[in-house]
Each structure stands twice: as structure tokens, then as C-alpha cells.
Amino acid sequence: MDEDSLIKLLENVKEGRVGVEEAVSDLKKLPFEDLGFAKVDQHRNIRNGYPEVIFCQGKTINQIKVIVQKLMTCNNNILATRAGKEVYEGILEVTGDAVYYETARIVAVKRRNIIVTDKTIAVVTAGTSDIPVAEEAAVTAEILGNKVDRIYDVGVAGIHRLLANTGHLMRANVLIAVAGMEGALASVVGGLVDKPVIAVPTSVGYGANFGGLSALLTMLNSCASGIGVVNIDNGFGAGYLASMINKL
Structure with missing residues (x-):
């Protein structure tokens, strides 16, 4: 779905020609963003409740940085797993919101607080x-x-x-x-x-x-x-x- 189609869909929702649930269903089916070396699923958050997670093992630092930049355009919090300190330092060049959990080998980009359950x-x-x-x-x-x-x-x-x-x-x-x-x-x-x-x-x-x-x-x-x-x-x-x- 290109930008014009998205605008048209939103206008149809606003005018009542398309229901909200139907629009959300259409958005869930939207394609990935093709970066050449990776195909970023920008709509996983809509389908699954959390953005696509970056598995860093085997990826270059530059590839990871580009993926983080792309994910940040549509998502607040991003998770990168199996990440060494060099990955963390690379992500810091993209955003200052990155936090490194060394023992877990996880980098988290936190831009919004998630509601914590009581359980x-x-x-x-x-x-x-x-x-x-x-x-x-x-x-x-x-x-x-x-x-x-x-x-x-x-x-x-x-x-x-x-x-x-x-x-x-x-x-x-x-x-x-x-x-x-x-x-x-x-x-x-x-x-x-x-x-x-x-x-x-x-x-x-x-x-x-x-x-x-x-x-x-x-x-x-x-x-x-x-x-x-x-x-x-x-x-x-x-x-x-x-x-x-x-x-x-």
C-alpha cells in the first residue's frame, strides 16, 4: 500500500465508508519494507502487539543500524537480541534511547513506557x-x-x-x-x-x-x-x- 492508498483508506474511515475494524484488518495485511538485504515487517506491531525483533547474529553493524532506523519510523520500542557491545555502540549512533543489557546480550530502544501487568x-x-x-x-x-x-x-x-x-x-x-x-x-x-x-x-x-x-x-x-x-x-x-x- 503506497502513501496515496493509505490516505484514501483513512479518508474512507473518516467518511464512514469503511469501518475501523475493516481498516485495521487491511493494515495488518500490508507488505514488508524491502531494504535489499532485509525485508522489514513494519506491521508486525499491528498484528502481534510488538514490533519485529532484530536478531543481530550474522548481521553487520551497518545492516543493524539501517534496520533500527527503519523500525523507528513506525514503532516506539525496539528490541535487538544476540547483540555484542559493538552493536550497542552502532545503535547509539542512530538513537540515544538505546540501553544495553550486557549479560542478556540485548539492546533495547525505549521511547515509550509499556504498561506493566500486575502478574x-x-x-x-x-x-x-x-x-x-x-x-x-x-x-x-x-x-x-x-x-x-x-x-x-x-x-x-x-x-x-x-x-x-x-x-x-x-x-x-x-x-x-x-x-x-x-x-x-x-x-x-x-x-x-x-x-x-x-x-x-x-x-x-x-x-x-x-x-x-x-x-x-x-x-x-x-x-x-x-x-x-x-x-x-x-x-x-x-x-x-x-x-x-x-x-x-
């Missing part, structure tokens, strides 16, 4: 080594407007640490369990709470962990009910899904 997402890790993936999930959830309760280093090797935080687990509306090695944490958390648990296997572990595959299979084979599993090290996916559930 809490709990992010739980088995060990300290799982924190980078957990922080990707936690920061994603926070930027999407959720309260997050972090419960770190409470793996099953010292299960009394987890049980000491039962109150925090019970108060959460959604839980994210992040674990490597054998990945048993998700099953234990799922057996303690009556809320959905999103399990995140991490690539943390020794050789037989197979880069997170053993934790992934353990979580997929969990005997506890109410557990869903995302891909290995996919903290972003877990945080995004948890936010969607939390805002239902």
Missing part, C-alpha cells in the same frame, strides 16, 4: 552458568511490560535451594525454567506449581550434554504436566511466550 513471571535457573540465557528471557519479558522475579542457582543438585523459594514459585503466573546438564529442573518446578512452565534447555554441560541436546530431550520427556519447551538457549523465545501467556 509476575518467575525465571528460574539450575546454575549460575545458565544466567546469560535466563537474562535474555527475563529482560525480554521486562521490556514487553512484565514484572519478573529472578530465582537463580537453585538446581536439583541442591534441591533445598529451590524448595526454599517455593513461595516465589507459587506466586508467579508463568514460570521459565532454564537448565543445562541433564535439565531436570523443569520437571521439578512443573511438579510444584499450578501454572504453565516454559522450559529452556541450555548448552551448558560436559561432552555427553551434546551442546544442550540431553537437557532438551529430558525436558521434552518430562513426566510433569503443564510444561512447554523452547529450543536450546532460546531465552528470547521463552520470554516472549511467557509475556503472551501473562497478558491473556
Whole structure:
């Protein structure tokens, strides 16, 4: 839809020839913006409630800067994941509203406060080594407007640490369990709470962990009910899904 067509659509809405719901439906179907090296989905915010997120791994700094500039023309808050400090410094050349979360490897461009829900997402890790993936999930959830309760280093090797935080687990509306090695944490958390648990296997572990595959299979084979599993090290996916559930 070009500029003239958009103006015509708005005029039709104003004159009552097209209903608001019909106009929004048309806008949701609008095409992407073709940059040559990327096709930016400028209308994902209308369809999904949040703009397209930039996955920085494999992209050049200049490509990321151009995408950020384009997204800023139609969106307020922008999220860039798997971002190193050099990405953050590049985005700062585009906008001073960028914030870098080093552990999570996330850059957020914040130009509008998102309404935070009263319900809490709990992010739980088995060990300290799982924190980078957990922080990707936690920061994603926070930027999407959720309260997050972090419960770190409470793996099953010292299960009394987890049980000491039962109150925090019970108060959460959604839980994210992040674990490597054998990945048993998700099953234990799922057996303690009556809320959905999103399990995140991490690539943390020794050789037989197979880069997170053993934790992934353990979580997929969990005997506890109410557990869903995302891909290995996919903290972003877990945080995004948890936010969607939390805002239902």
C-alpha cells in the first residue's frame, strides 16, 4: 500500500465508508519494507502487539543500524537480541534511547513506557552458568511490560535451594525454567506449581550434554504436566511466550 492508498483508506474511515475494524484488518495485511538485504515487517506491531525483533547474529553493524532506523519510523520500542557491545555502540549512533543489557546480550530502544501487568513471571535457573540465557528471557519479558522475579542457582543438585523459594514459585503466573546438564529442573518446578512452565534447555554441560541436546530431550520427556519447551538457549523465545501467556 503506497502513501496515496493509505490516505484514501483513512479518508474512507473518516467518511464512514469503511469501518475501523475493516481498516485495521487491511493494515495488518500490508507488505514488508524491502531494504535489499532485509525485508522489514513494519506491521508486525499491528498484528502481534510488538514490533519485529532484530536478531543481530550474522548481521553487520551497518545492516543493524539501517534496520533500527527503519523500525523507528513506525514503532516506539525496539528490541535487538544476540547483540555484542559493538552493536550497542552502532545503535547509539542512530538513537540515544538505546540501553544495553550486557549479560542478556540485548539492546533495547525505549521511547515509550509499556504498561506493566500486575502478574509476575518467575525465571528460574539450575546454575549460575545458565544466567546469560535466563537474562535474555527475563529482560525480554521486562521490556514487553512484565514484572519478573529472578530465582537463580537453585538446581536439583541442591534441591533445598529451590524448595526454599517455593513461595516465589507459587506466586508467579508463568514460570521459565532454564537448565543445562541433564535439565531436570523443569520437571521439578512443573511438579510444584499450578501454572504453565516454559522450559529452556541450555548448552551448558560436559561432552555427553551434546551442546544442550540431553537437557532438551529430558525436558521434552518430562513426566510433569503443564510444561512447554523452547529450543536450546532460546531465552528470547521463552520470554516472549511467557509475556503472551501473562497478558491473556
